[in-house]
Amino acid sequence: MLRFAHTEFLWGLAAVPVLIILFIAVTTWKKRAIIALGDKDVVKKMIPQVSFSRPWLKFILFLLGFTFLVIGAADPQIGSKMEEVKRKGADLMILLDVSNSMLSEDLSPNRLENAKRAIAQLIDNLHDDRIGIIVFAGQAYVQLPITTDYSAAKLFLSTINTNMVPTQGTAIGAAIDLGMRSFDFKNGTGKAMIVITDGENHEDDAVIAAKKAIDKDVSVHVIGVGSEKGAPIPIVQNGRQVGFHTDSAGKTVMSKLDENMCKEIAAAGSGSYVRASNANSGFNIVMDQIGKIQRKTYDSKSFKDFEDRFQFFLGFAFILLMVEFFISNRKSVRLSRVNLFEVKK
Known part of the structure; x- marks a missing residue:
């Protein structure tokens, strides 16, 4: 049996769709701004270190971390024994x-x-x-x-x-x-x-x-x-x-x-x-x-006790948010020099 000790914190999940809408809106605005500068391919060559995929990765990690954080704060509990x-x-x-x-x-x-x-x-x-x-x-x-x-x-x-x-x-x-x-x-x-x-x-x-x-x-x-x-x-x-x-x-x-x-x-x-x-x-x-x-x-019949499981969700949230924090929006200069498929002449 699953229950939440603090169900009021689950209202925080209502922020997830709001964050998605805001992120999509900002991303769309950036694309339009780049298009307004000129040809898309030319603009990309002018800013070679800017990554267009990493912001999506960072956002997904942040969203998952936020979701786990909210669930952890609500303190999910599992009825461990029926007796x-x-x-x-x-x-x-x-x-x-x-x-x-x-x-x-x-x-x-x-x-x-x-x-x-x-x-x-x-x-x-x-x-x-x-x-x-x-x-x-x-x-x-x-x-x-x-x-x-x-x-x-x-x-x-x-x-x-x-x-x-x-x-x-x-x-x-x-x-x-x-x-x-x-x-x-x-x-x-x-x-x-x-x-x-x-x-x-x-x-x-x-x-x-x-x-x-x-x-x-x-x-x-x-x-x-x-x-x-x-x-x-x-x-x-x-x-x-x-x-x-x-x-x-x-x-x-x-x-x-x-x-x-x-x-x-x-x-x-x-x-x-x-x-x-x-x-x-x-x-x-x-x-x-x-x-x-x-x-x-x-x-x-009754559940003897309930065991807290919030620590797992908070742990996952911490890992995801830390990974998101250390991922840069810019491409790695060293990695960009590596081309595994380059044919040497």
């Missing part, structure tokens, strides 16, 4: 509510962004556990399959927004069912789900779904986001808030945290319930509970 790394962990699925009510601002900056920030901190603290992400509103979708690639997890997490699910609502039960289908039960390792929601379930029976999960030894934990007092649901268009959602009577809709629903789901799934706040995301308490589940050793 199976033994990991011991559990499978963790995050179920994140992305319904419009998650834009309410009773948590800073809003419920959804507060939850995403907490999930990012959780990912930073993971080591060998595998993680997946499901987003749900009126329907549920797998945003990230179970993986140990924490960098990818944070990348997928950053793209989550309330426009991802076209059908509005809060189908917690559907999300739990999808989470169950996303697990690999053959690996035998412990499994758990963390539902992050304001608890306003309007679509299905999440309690029954949680009971089905615990029947297969998958605990369901719930983190409630929001407040009992509630907050209005912003209407966002083109990244700007243009008002708040209203009911049929024209009154502003207040989205409140349904703690009773959250507690029922957690109880049915033999998990814990924590109410999130600006100061405490609740993940520490939930992860303490999840830490008690069984962790099993599994294999994960």
Whole structure:
């Protein structure tokens, strides 16, 4: 496997076609200048020591040296060893509510962004556990399959927004069912789900779904986001808030945290319930509970290390540039006197 440690330096290769164009332009200008002086053959005899081929040789050597120099600066690296790394962990699925009510601002900056920030901190603290992400509103979708690639997890997490699910609502039960289908039960390792929601379930029976999960030894934990007092649901268009959602009577809709629903789901799934706040995301308490589940050793292929190869490219660049430096634009006087094909009379 090949990679570059400093890919930004590869932009220097964009100068190669520019240098070629400039060199051709200067060479063409010189030829025209010579032609303007008179007959080409006569002018050449007037300047016998001027070489017309050596500038091309010097330029080619310089261009190759420059190219190797840029590649060397980018530090090409080769993955030297592929090995199976033994990991011991559990499978963790995050179920994140992305319904419009998650834009309410009773948590800073809003419920959804507060939850995403907490999930990012959780990912930073993971080591060998595998993680997946499901987003749900009126329907549920797998945003990230179970993986140990924490960098990818944070990348997928950053793209989550309330426009991802076209059908509005809060189908917690559907999300739990999808989470169950996303697990690999053959690996035998412990499994758990963390539902992050304001608890306003309007679509299905999440309690029954949680009971089905615990029947297969998958605990369901719930983190409630929001407040009992509630907050209005912003209407966002083109990244700007243009008002708040209203009911049929024209009154502003207040989205409140349904703690009773959250507690029922957690109880049915033999998990814990924590109410999130600006100061405490609740993940520490939930992860303490999840830490008690069984962790099993599994294999994960990875490159053990990468070896630098920049020294070869820098070495070639140095040799080529040194050769270019010592080649003169003029013909050698001594060599010009040698004529191997001259017939002596």
